[in-house]
Amino acid sequence: MSAIESISFDHSELLRFITAGSVDDGKSTLIGRLLHDSKSIFEDQLSAITHTSQRRGFEAVDLSLLTDGLQAEREQGITIDVAYRYFATPKRKFIIADTPGHEQYTRNMVTGASTANLAIILIDARKGVLTQSRRHAYLASLVGIPHLVVAVNKMDLVDYSRDVFERICEEFHVFAAGLHLKNIAYIPMSALNGDMVVERGDKLDWYDGMTLMDLLENVPVDHDINLEDFRFPVQLVCRPQTEELRDFRGYMGRIESGSIRVGDSVQVLPSGLTSRIKEIVTYEGNVDEAIAPQSVTLAIEDHLDISRGDMLVKIAQIPQVTKEFNAMLCWLSDQNLDPRRKYLIKHTTRTVKAMVSRIDYRLDINSLNHEPAETLKMNDIGRVSLKVHQPLVWDSYHRNHATGSFIVIDEANNNTIAAGMICAAKDQAGSCD
Amino acid sequence: MNTMLNDMEELVTPAPGVVVKTEPVVIKRPVARHFGHLDALESEAIHIMREVAAECANPTLLFSGGKDSIVLLRLAEKAFRPGRFPFPLMHIDTGHNFPEVIEFRDRRVKQLGERLIVRSMEDSIRQGRVVLRSENQSRNPFQSVTLLDAIAEFQFDACIGGARRDEEKARAKERIFSFRDEFGQWDPKNQRPELWDIYNTRVHPGENIRVFPISNWTELDVWEYIAREELEVPHIYFAHKRDVIRRGTGLLPLSHLVQPTEGEKVENLMVRFRTVGDMSCTCPVESPAASVGEIIAETAITRITERGATRMDDQTSEASMERRKKEGYF
Ligand SMILES: Nc1nc2c(ncn2[C@@H]2O[C@H](COP(=O)(O)OP(=O)(O)OP(=O)(O)O)[C@@H](O)[C@H]2O)c(=O)[nH]1
Numbered sequence: 001m002s003a004i005e006s007i008s009f010d011h012s013e014l015l016r017f018i019t020a021g022s023v024d025d026g027k028s029t030l031i032g033r034l035l036h037d038s039k040s041i042f043e044d045q046l047s048a049i050t051h052t053s054q055r056r057g058f059e060a061v062d063l064s065l066l067t068d069g070l071q072a073e074r075e076q077g078i079t080i081d082v083a084y085r086y087f088a089t090p091k092r093k094f095i096i097a098d099t100p101g102h103e104q105y106t107r108n109m110v111t112g113a114s115t116a117n118l119a120i121i122l123i124d125a126r127k128g129v130l131t132q133s134r135r136h137a138y139l140a141s142l143v144g145i146p147h148l149v150v151a152v153n154k155m156d157l158v159d160y161s162r163d164v165f166e167r168i169c170e171e172f173h174v175f176a177a178g179l180h181l182k183n184i185a186y187i188p189m190s191a192l193n194g195d196m197v198v199e200r201g202d203k204l205d206w207y208d209g210m211t212l213m214d215l216l217e218n219v220p221v222d223h224d225i226n227l228e229d230f231r232f233p234v235q236l237v238c239r240p241q242t243e244e245l246r247d248f249r250g251y252m253g254r255i256e257s258g259s260i261r262v263g264d265s266v267q268v269l270p271s272g273l274t275s276r277i278k279e280i281v282t283y284e285g286n287v288d289e290a291i292a293p294q295s296v297t298l299a300i301e302d303h304l305d306i307s308r309g310d311m312l313v314k315i316a317q318i319p320q321v322t323k324e325f326n327a328m329l330c331w332l333s334d335q336n337l338d339p340r341r342k343y344l345i346k347h348t349t350r351t352v353k354a355m356v357s358r359i360d361y362r363l364d365i366n367s368l369n370h371e372p373a374e375t376l377k378m379n380d381i382g383r384v385s386l387k388v389h390q391p392l393v394w395d396s397y398h399r400n401h402a403t404g405s406f407i408v409i410d411e412a413n414n415n416t417i418a419a420g421m422i423c424a425a426k427d428q429a430g431s432c433d
Numbered sequence: 434m435n436t437m438l439n440d441m442e443e444l445v446t447p448a449p450g451v452v453v454k455t456e457p458v459v460i461k462r463p464v465a466r467h468f469g470h471l472d473a474l475e476s477e478a479i480h481i482m483r484e485v486a487a488e489c490a491n492p493t494l495l496f497s498g499g500k501d502s503i504v505l506l507r508l509a510e511k512a513f514r515p516g517r518f519p520f521p522l523m524h525i526d527t528g529h530n531f532p533e534v535i536e537f538r539d540r541r542v543k544q545l546g547e548r549l550i551v552r553s554m555e556d557s558i559r560q561g562r563v564v565l566r567s568e569n570q571s572r573n574p575f576q577s578v579t580l581l582d583a584i585a586e587f588q589f590d591a592c593i594g595g596a597r598r599d600e601e602k603a604r605a606k607e608r609i610f611s612f613r614d615e616f617g618q619w620d621p622k623n624q625r626p627e628l629w630d631i632y633n634t635r636v637h638p639g640e641n642i643r644v645f646p647i648s649n650w651t652e653l654d655v656w657e658y659i660a661r662e663e664l665e666v667p668h669i670y671f672a673h674k675r676d677v678i679r680r681g682t683g684l685l686p687l688s689h690l691v692q693p694t695e696g697e698k699v700e701n702l703m704v705r706f707r708t709v710g711d712m713s714c715t716c717p718v719e720s721p722a723a724s725v726g727e728i729i730a731e732t733a734i735t736r737i738t739e740r741g742a743t744r745m746d747d748q749t750s751e752a753s754m755e756r757r758k759k760e761g762y763f
């Protein structure tokens with residue numbers, strides 16, 4: 001019997017998307033336009049930004065002020081960090097992350113991208129595909145965002161020219177052939193005037209595709225949850241030790257993928273010990289089955305030594321357990337990667353010491369060529385071989401985002417300095433770029 | 434103040450070699466239902482709270498008696514029962530609270546059987562740590578002083594709070610795990626990247642992390658969750674008759690802190706509060722919504738944001754929230 005029978009999901013309920021692209025391509029303006037034209041701006045917000053626009057001497061309301069909420073952003077007219085906005089239409093709910101285009105703030109773009117189902121890459125019609133557009137498209141592909149919308153913006157500044165639009169689409173298409181992007185849609189628009197955002201406008205009659213809003217409301221939401229392999233990283237061990245629960249021992253965590261039923265055989269990794277699920281405890285009462293991404297407490301038949309950082313899996317679906325593996329890294333710190341140093345890796349609920357034993361290559365973002373490299377600098381993307389002090393329990397990022405992703409932490413200053421995606425075991429073929 | 438730490442160690446250290454037989458903890462109820470939007474938000478928040486419990490040495494959960502922190506408490510129950518909360522609750526009392534909210538706060542804490550720490554601004558004022566211009570002035574901006582003092586006193590390395598990104602434009606920019614330096618300051622131009630849901634909880638002594646498990650919830654989500662979980666909230670969230678004064682764009686509740694000035698008249702209107710905070714600057718809205726269901730219906734169609742309608746202190750300047758956060762505020 002399948003566990004999925006009794007708990008139903010509606011993936012179409014929520015779409016998380018980001019806007020990305022180069023500086024000043026109009027990302028924040030587009031979000032503002034989308035919210036404005038879908039009547040999702042509150043009156044007090046609109047009057048506040050109208051007021052600010054007037055004070056700054058703008059002729060029209062600057063819609064980018066809706067998401068550029070920091071003082072420094074407003075002074076400079078740029079986005080520095082991701083802003084999250086929430087809105088809903090009768091069709092679905094949306095979480096938008098408006099990310100910065102500025103190269104210096106790529107780490108904030110990656111922050112927004114890591115949880116998105118769809119990315120809108122904006123391209124200024126006058127400028128065409130820039131290095132930063134490529135970097136963002138590559139990053140979207142690398143973190144596995146299943147849908148990409150290429151929004152050719154500022155069409156008002158190129159007389160709404162079909163030729164310009166088609167040339168840019170062609171240019172992007174050639175570049176994207178080297179990426180893993182399955183679904184790419186191209187839309188010409190003017191975020192400033194609102195053409196093809198929510199309304200079609202009357203300047204782009206030659207375009208017969210969907211408006212951005214149509215697309216956002218109707219695109220199938222591919223979830224990044226793997227529904228097959230049961231993965232349960234233990235967050236906490238619960239031992240209430242009260243009178244009536246003296247002997248209770250539960251493992252608290254979130255089911256990262258797959259599903260589990262009472263009676264299922266499970267293996268504890270990395271120790272390899274096995275047992276069966278005795279109870280699935282929730283606040284509402286015990287249940288017979290649970291499914292990702294539920295947070296639950298599991299009790300097992302046998303008394304085993306299990307603590308935070310261990311992972312429960314099903315016997316027939318064993319992940320990799322190794323101390324060495326290859327991974328793609330996005331380097332997010334202004335201190336370069338130093339192969340002589342030890343770093344910390346946080347992967348699921350396990351934090352371990354790690355060393356980069358080899359930098360396999362650095363990626364040239366324009367040509368997508370692999371180049372030899374001694375280090376990775378801020379905003380570089382490269383593949384490395386890693387060695388960790390205790391074994392990690394992992395799947396390739398491609399197969400399972402939750403058990404294939406990790407962050408790198410600098411122990412000296414506690415900063416998060418890289419995002420990692422596991423490709424394969426050491427010396428095994430396979431890449432995730 | 435390392436009792437929390439010891440509790441945590443107890444939680445994660447299994448007694449070796451003991452074979453135990455466990456009895457079912459609670460009633461068996463087959464759950465066959467739809468896993469929807471609220472369930473996803475709930476599971477995310479539980480995961481966040483458990484990360485705090487597992488990785489932070491000495492956390493606390495800020496409980497004010499307001500709707501967002503009421504939701505946090507239910508999430509904590511879901512995260513940690515049948516065990517106890519692995520942290521104490523804390524309230525920073527401005528001394529300007531609505532009495533019914535304080536009554537509710539104490540009752541709820543008692544029901545839960547958890548520990549509540551109260552640190553009050555009155556003490557900070559008495560100690561000369563907070564200097565007010567006038568007795569009736571809004572105390573919200575000065576909460577940070579008392580909060581930071583309490584953090585230092587108990588050596589908290591993490592404070593869980595109920596702030597949401599949809600509340601305010603500076604909050605919309607903040608990480609779920611928001612790092613504060615040894616002065617409690619937020620540096621919005623240099624936030625740690627936050628990738629997937631792998632949270633970096635590491636701090637040096639004296640620094641702390643503010644954690645916002647319901648960052649991704651909207652006001653509507655909060656009310657829908659309150660309805661679903663049948664949570665009790667203080668009465669002032671529901672429509673009631675109250676003496677108010679029109680001032681600026683809002684209504685202010687008449688109290689010993691707010692009295693009519695020249696030309697202002699007192700009106701008795703049907704109102705409810707959308708947030709509960711400092712009595713001197715929290716405005717009620719005119720509303721007939723007397724039940725959670727009616728509030729949900731109203732929230733779904735409102736054209737004014739929660740803070741825009743209700744907080745005079747956020748409207749004093751374009752960046753008032755950002756400035757307060759930089760000073761250590763929530
Ligand atoms: N003419 C024209 N101008 C636009 C359009 N969209 C945006 N702009 C202008 O382009 C400028 C930059 O817009 P933003 O929305 O701030 O750009 P951004 O991509 O968010 O910039 P960063 O976040 O800093 O990378 C502003 O002056 C906008 O008014 C458009 O469709 N047509």
Ligand SMILES: [Mg+2]
Nearest residue numbers: 027028078079
């Ligand atoms: Mg922007």
